[in-house]
Amino acid sequence: MNSGTAKWQRNIFIASFIIPTLIFFCIFTIYPVAQGLYYSFFDWSGMSDTKTFIGFDNFKEMYHDPIVWRAIGNDYFLVAGKVVGIMVLATFFAVALTRFGFKMAGFFRSIFFIPNVISVVVIGVLWNFIYNPQIGFLNAFLSLFTKEQVTITWLGFTDHTIWMLLPPAIWAGIGFYMILLIAAIQSIPASYYEAASIEGANQWTQFHRITIPLVWEQIKVSVLNIMMTTLNGSFVIVWIMTEGGPDNSTQVMGSYLYQMAFRQYHFGYGASIGFVILILSLITTIVLQRLMRHETVEMS
């Protein structure tokens, strides 16, 4: 009897702590995601109540939409560019600030993280100003070396404008991954390095024989995270800086979704773009995990 009440009390407690969160999470996260998948099978302008079920027609239309292919290409261009740019620099800074005994390491570490606490919108506006054809930094700087005023429209090339979005994305991303790698490197026992240097291993050998294998787990997590956040969120900087233009040449899947749904009111089509983003990020996760499978070295 007594243990029955106790058990009942325990269950009430568990339920009262689990259920409010779960209901809230279902309404504002699970349900919208499920709806997003569901809408992708409809022709729906969003304004009217009439949704017409059209099966896979949205996806067929996407297959024949050249902008979709361009957007996917741009997405993977940004993923590749950011993975390489961010990982190389973040690893370099992490090693330089932990292993080389610089006196000002703490100061540099604090400074380097600053772009990560600034809103992407602000970063977009700042870089827009750098690229501004009339009063921007880049043209003013180049004009120092030329007779005539340089007036290049950096964000208006018919091709390759997407390249211009890479520097802000890398600049803004490094600090986060640097902090992650610094924490990983600092958890490597100093005795490993001491033993290695007694045996005459130089800094480079220590880097690729000790540091890299022992932080491989964090490198993997970083690469996956860069990929996820790029496919999922890089469109904010695209939207702020180019709105996908000129002539859709810098469109990524996220910005195209936004444009289709909230500018052109093709909500069904927009939703199916979202579906494709999900599929792409799942496939890419699996592929990357395979590629980076590596004997993880356990520290004892």
Next chain:
Amino acid sequence: MNLEIKNPVAKLFFYVILILWGISVLYPLLWTLLDALKDNEQFFRNAPWALPDFPLIWENFSYVWNKYHFDTYFMNSLIITAGSTGLGLILSAMTAYVLARYKFRGSGALFLLYISSMMIPFVLALIPLFFLLNSMDLINTKIGLIFVYASSVLAFGIFVLVGFFKSLPKELEEAAIVDGASYYGTFFRVMLPLSQPGLITIAIVNILNIWNEYIVGTILINDPSQYTLPVEIGVMQAEMQYRTEWGPLFAALMITIVPVLIIYIFFQRQIASGITAGAVK
């Protein structure tokens, strides 16, 4: 303990790279401030790196604050950030505590549900969220945005806090129970205070993310009186094509950046531990 680099040339090389990157990070902040003190004419006459003329145009700040209604946007951002951080924190702490300490049917599945949701691209939910909030009459309201933001930070909070609660010694709770505390008393009087470091870490990370959030705000808020700072910055920069007011734009950027910089300066350690805790999957 660390091995110093012996070669002075190599050392210099590394120093130069570190300093260059440091400048690339700090300098934009400096010219944001300097350019916030210029008028339009100076932007077109002088190089972008030129120092502002005297007298400095501090009026740019009062101009955006009053004429562009940044007083309203600042308050909106403050209310929304505080509300959603607080709500997200309490909801995730409750679930995380139960998941860390009590075994029940489905507990593993529940944990997995929250964790795997971190893998789902949030863009997928944008369109339905707009219609969901519309049907709940929460579109263009702070409370609507608070609900969406709070929900979006649950998974991260639960993930980090489950680990944190598990690391606390069980004896403390057992002692509390022996002293006759109820389940609720144990949680609110013993466990919650003990988990303060974890809670602060999550709160800081969430505050930064929510304060800076742009896209969800843009979609769910169309009424200018309800704009957050990033949403207004986006609108302002789009308007710059028709009406050029560079000085005020930079003043607006400063108003948006300074609060997060202050938080960063004071809570660096918590932010770093939040990153490492969140990424170890």
